[in-house]
Amino acid sequence: MRKASKQIVILGSTGSIGRNTLDVVRSLGGNLKVLGLSARSNVEELAAQSLEFKPQVVALTDSRAAREFASRFPDLKVLSGEQSLVELASLPRADLVVVAVVGSAGILPSLAAIETGKDVALANKESLVAAGEIIVSAARSKGINLLPIDSEHSAIYQCLKGEKIEGVRRILLTASGGPLIDKEPGEIEATGIAEALRHPTWQMGKKVTIDSATLLNKGFEVIEAHWLFGLEPERIDVVVERNSIVHSLVEFVDGSMLALLSPPDMRLPIQFALTYPVRLRTKLESIDLTEIAGLRFEKPDFDKFPCLGLAYDVAKKGGTAPAVLSAADEVVVDAFLEGKISFGDIHRILREVVESHDIKPKGNLNEILKADRWARQKAKVIVDDIMKG
Numbered sequence: 076m077r078k079a080s081k082q083i084v085i086l087g088s089t090g091s092i093g094r095n096t097l098d099v100v101r102s103l104g105g106n107l108k109v110l111g112l113s114a115r116s117n118v119e120e121l122a123a124q125s126l127e128f129k130p131q132v133v134a135l136t137d138s139r140a141a142r143e144f145a146s147r148f149p150d151l152k153v154l155s156g157e158q159s160l161v162e163l164a165s166l167p168r169a170d171l172v173v174v175a176v177v178g179s180a181g182i183l184p185s186l187a188a189i190e191t192g193k194d195v196a197l198a199n200k201e202s203l204v205a206a207g208e209i210i211v212s213a214a215r216s217k218g219i220n221l222l223p224i225d226s227e228h229s230a231i232y233q234c235l236k237g238e239k240i241e242g243v244r245r246i247l248l249t250a251s252g253g254p255l256i257d258k259e260p261g262e263i264e265a266t267g268i269a270e271a272l273r274h275p276t277w278q279m280g281k282k283v284t285i286d287s288a289t290l291l292n293k294g295f296e297v298i299e300a301h302w303l304f305g306l307e308p309e310r311i312d313v314v315v316e317r318n319s320i321v322h323s324l325v326e327f328v329d330g331s332m333l334a335l336l337s338p339p340d341m342r343l344p345i346q347f348a349l350t351y352p353v354r355l356r357t358k359l360e361s362i363d364l365t366e367i368a369g370l371r372f373e374k375p376d377f378d379k380f381p382c383l384g385l386a387y388d389v390a391k392k393g394g395t396a397p398a399v400l401s402a403a404d405e406v407v408v409d410a411f412l413e414g415k416i417s418f419g420d421i422h423r424i425l426r427e428v429v430e431s432h433d434i435k436p437k438g439n440l441n442e443i444l445k446a447d448r449w450a451r452q453k454a455k456v457i458v459d460d461i462m463k464g
């Protein structure tokens with residue numbers, strides 16, 4: 076590591092990635108110092124984390140939760156409101172900001188961290204889907220490290236170390252296939268909430284778990300890889316590998332392939348990003364390759380999972396189209412989890428929103444944020460119409 080102790084800020088510390096990040100911090104002893112933590116409204120979890128990790132600043136975007144928290148921690152600096160994430164991401168003493176909030180709430184804080192010269196460990200894929208060009212070019216011009224936490228992208232990042240992108244023929248993103256891979260189309264259409272949340276290999280927050288069931292998550296990851304690694308979507312393929320042991324592969328122009336294998340545990344890509352460029356020990360067990368029943372790679376079924384094709388479509392359209400898909404998906408996934416729409420409605424609503432959008436081909440940040448607001452509104456109207464029957 077560059078210094079004895081790296082100072083980190085974790086946005087979304089009460090979530091699945093946030094808690095795993097703190098677990099890594101805990102396991103690394105004094106190598107990392109937590110400077111700031113944030114939640115939306117989970118006061119209890121943030122309180123427990125604050126007692127253990129003693130941050131100097133915390134943020135709760137929900138102002139009522141922030142007031143309650145501040146009354147319990149009168150000596151701690153407590154920020155609130157949407158802008159608080161930007162303030163936390165810009166703390167002058169931070170070396171690295173982990174962006175682990177869900178959805179487009181990650182866009183402005185990621186940019187703020189980059190603009191103020193911090194390395195960024197990015198779990199929040201939605202910010203790259205919506206504003207990938209802006210984020211990646213800001214990171215390049217500031218000369219900071221943009222380190223992906225998403226396991227597939229961490230794998231590709233590691234496979235590409237020391238390689239030139241001109242030497243790459245294509246990227247193969249692996250997918251577990253999600254909980255519905257073996258279902259018939261009619262069964263998928265009628266999937267219930269509990270079933271959609273039952274992911275076979277990963278324990279994650281609800282939104283990304285539903286996105287994994289529709290395979291839209293994998294579609295978002297195609298767009299994420301497109302921006303992170305500078306490869307056209309046509310050269311990013313998806314293959315199903317059900318064990319979640321091969322985390323992705325890179326095929327080079329000479330026909331060689333490199334893959335990254337590890338147990339399916341998010342603490343690995345998180346630790347890689349936190350300690351970069353140093354690799355440190357973990358307590359995770361090695362995989363016994365002889366115990367794996369067989370590594371099999373299958374083609375994803377675009378007919379059964381139309382969200383995957385929709386993501387490729389918006390990736391090719393570019394401009395504000397991916398931001399629209401991502402923002403509409405936040406609304407539609409919430410509506411599904413609240414029992415307002417069926418599982419099958421998800422892809423139909425998303426397609427309708429995307430097709431009625433007037434794409435701005437070179438979306439600047441304002442146009443992207445405007446498209447995001449438009450898409451949310453449009454998706455809500457369609458959800459309301461469905462509920463009215």
Ligand code: NDP
Pocket residue numbers: 086087088089090091092093113114115116117118136174175176177178180198199200201224225226277278279280281282283341
């Ligand atoms: P969770 O839902 O578990 O956690 C989200 C965190 O962000 C919580 O701390 C939550 O606070 C906070 N939060 C949610 N919405 C907002 C908002 N609008 N403004 C401010 N804070 C907010 O999500 P995950 O940890 O599963 O996922 C985080 C990101 O990482 C997502 O973009 C996801 O796609 C990506 N990712 C996740 C993986 C995983 O294994 N979980 C794997 C790869 C990528 P509160 O607790 O108060 O609600």
Ligand code: MG
Pocket residue numbers: 225226227296
């Ligand atoms: Mg992933």
